[in-house]
Amino acid sequence: MTPNAGLSQNAGWQGVVALTNDLSRLLATNPIPEAAALGKVFNEYQMKTAKRVKQSLWLFQMYIRVTAWDNLMWKIADYLGPYLGGDPTLFKMLAAPIVKNCMILDDLPEPNFKEGKIPWVNRPHKGGKPKRATSSEGR
Numbered sequence: 736m737t738p739n740a741g742l743s744q745n746a747g748w749q750g751v752v753a754l755t756n757d758l759s760r761l762l763a764t765n766p767i768p769e770a771a772a773l774g775k776v777f778n779e780y781q782m783k784t785a786k787r788v789k790q791s792l793w794l795f796q797m798y799i800r801v802t803a804w805d806n807l808m809w810k811i812a813d814y815l816g817p818y819l820g821g822d823p824t825l826f827k828m829l830a831a832p833i834v835k836n837c838m839i840l841d842d843l844p845e846p847n848f849k850e851g852k853i854p855w856v857n858r859p860h861k862g863g864k865p866k867r868a869t870s871s872e873g874r
Contacts, residue, residue, distance in 0.1 A: 742830060745837070746791045752838045753783045759842055783838070790833050798825075827853070 757776045761768055768776075804810040816825070836856045845859035 742791050742794065742833070745834065746788055749787060749838055750780070750784050752840055754780045756838070756841045757783075787833065787836070794829050794833065797829075 754776075757779055761772060761776050765772060800806075801809045801813045801816070804813060816822075831853050835853050839857045839859050843859070848859050850858075
């Protein structure tokens, strides 16, 4: 993944969040897990992150082709971009749907949570359990 779209590190952090949450749940009920239990956690982690990584990878690949002028079509797209709203429009249309669905750490409260123009699907909790999206909301 290339860093120019600004989402590479985010994809990595999402993997950390998914694995941390799953391992935390396992260790809460089984402090000395067997290899099979750990294997199940790693499989769940892979399933949770694979779709998001594929979506992000598509965006990274497209964005690098535009900015590197990979061919005439991408060069024209890069030239017209500022007239069509530029990077903010690109972010709203392509990156925001990925970013707004980011996972959150289950056990980490956020007492100063703020929300911008694009609402988060998963919101951190102030003290109890985090507010989770339902499966129909993109989880």
